[in-house]
Amino acid sequence: MNWDDLRIIAAVRDEGTYAGASTRLRIDETTVGRRLSRIERALGLRLFEAADGVRRPTRSCEAVLAHVEAMAVHAAEIGRVGESLAGPVGRLRIASTNTVAEEVLSPRASDFLRANPGLALQFLTSSENVKFSRWEADLAIRLRKPDKGDFAISKLGDIKLYYFEPVTTEREPVLCAYPDELGAIPEMQFLRTKQGRARCVTDNVRVIRSVIRAHEAAGVLPEYVCADLLADRRLRATLLPKRRDVWLLVQNHLKRDAATRVTIDWVRVCFQEMSRA
Structure with missing residues (x-):
């Protein structure tokens, strides 16, 4: 019926x-x-x-x-729902890593949603990339430039990277590294210049941060997860010469959509504020 x-x-x-x-x-x-x-x-x-x-x-x-x-x-x-709400109306699915969603986007989400009552955001968080070509997300934030596809690509900015090591330690610090499949990223390029084998391997930056906090390990972290470590006098922080590019993917059919444009602007502001901080 x-x-x-x-x-x-x-x-x-x-x-x-x-x-x-x-x-x-x-x-x-x-x-x-x-x-x-x-x-x-x-x-x-x-x-x-x-x-x-x-x-x-x-x-x-x-x-x-x-x-x-x-x-x-x-x-x-x-x-009449659309008529009663000020501004653009829509639901946007944003794919990113867990830490980008937690440290860069979510702290600024409440103000954005309060200012745009007609919008809703769904955060798709995973270390694995969503199938963007299959429309599993509307926007995606990538830390590596993707191959060309049926979507719009633009650079959001770049992320500072810091190598942390204990100022003093009785033994050689445990070296934290990323998996071999991430061997091309600036973090791994830098770590290959260091002596010793990696004894803590993960693609989760929060795990590396926790290990470094114990002042017995060394590793590279992006700026958006290491504010407390930069203030820790028991750690030495070295700014890497290379930075990590951040890319935004947008479904082609949404490029001119009002709700999408407002959300894209907000994502850009999030990364700009992170860099200034």
């Missing part, structure tokens, strides 16, 4: 005849009768009684119509 079928019940009740309902709904009279019979079979109810050439609703019909009328009110209210 669908909404059009339910509208037939209301039309027959209001017009009193199949002919009147067909004129109102602009469908054939036989179609009205056939669909009404289908509805009655589906519900197991008799909805109308014929009396003096008029279709009169049964008590069961009146009960059904009370729900139909409530649905009509809700449908009308849904149609």
Whole structure:
């Protein structure tokens, strides 16, 4: 049963005849009768009684119509949702790593959503890239420039990288590194210049940060997760000469969408504020 079928019940009740309902709904009279019979079979109810050439609703019909009328009110209210909200309206799915969402985007999300009551954000967080070509996300933030595809690519900025090591330690610090598949990133290029083998390997920067905090390990971290480490006098921080590029991917069909444009501007501001901080 669908909404059009339910509208037939209301039309027959209001017009009193199949002919009147067909004129109102602009469908054939036989179609009205056939669909009404289908509805009655589906519900197991008799909805109308014929009396003096008029279709009169049964008590069961009146009960059904009370729900139909409530649905009509809700449908009308849904149609007015956009009119009642200031600014653009939409739901945007943003894919990024966990730490970008936690440290860069989410601290600034409340103010953005408060200023844009018609918008909703869904954060898709994972160390694995979503299938952007399959529309699993509307926007994606990548820390490596992706291959060309059916989407718009623009550079958001770059991220400072710091190598942390304990100022003093009784033994050689544990070297933290990233997996071999990330061997091309600036962090790994720098770490290959260091002596010793990596004994803590992970793609999770929060794990590396926690290990470094114990003042017995060394590793490279992006600026957005290491503010506390930079203030730690028991650690030596070295700014790497290379930075990590940040890229924004946008689905082509959304490039001119008002909600998307506002969200893109906000994402750019998030990274600008992170750099200034």
